[in-house]
Amino acid sequence: MFGDLMGMMGKLKETQAKVEETKKRLDTVLIDEKSNDGLLKITLTANREIKSIEVDDSLLEDKEQLEDYLILTLNKAIEKATNVHESEIAAVAKDGMPNIPGMDMFK
Structure with missing residues (x-):
């Protein structure tokens, strides 16, 4: 019984380490999104960290429109x-x- 428990604990620690490695790797996975007309482009990591935002000059003339573009495009990204x-x-x-x-929720 204790051998099984120790084996499970070892497996859980190994899995935890793999999850942490995956999180670090996801910092290098980039997601690109742009508005439908291409006037706004956003890049973020798979860990949801914004890396860049490119705004077309035409959007700078209308503050409300730019805000709407940012909300929609950021949410999609x-x-x-x-x-x-x-x-x-x-x-x-x-x-x-x-x-x-009884713990088959990940399958």
Whole structure:
């Protein structure tokens, strides 16, 4: 029994280390998003850190329009990054989880 418990604890620590490695790797995965007309371009990491924002000069003339563009485009980019982030972390967690009866939520 204790051998099984120790094995599970080792597996969990190994999985935790893999999750941390995956999070670091996701800092290098870039997500690009742009507005429908291409006037605003945003790049962020899969860990949802903004790396760049490019604004066409024509958007600088209308503050409200620029704000709307930023909200819409940022939300689309964040959604994409979140999907990548969650699927990568879930894959690592699923592979590393020990077989515990009743704990099949990652499968």
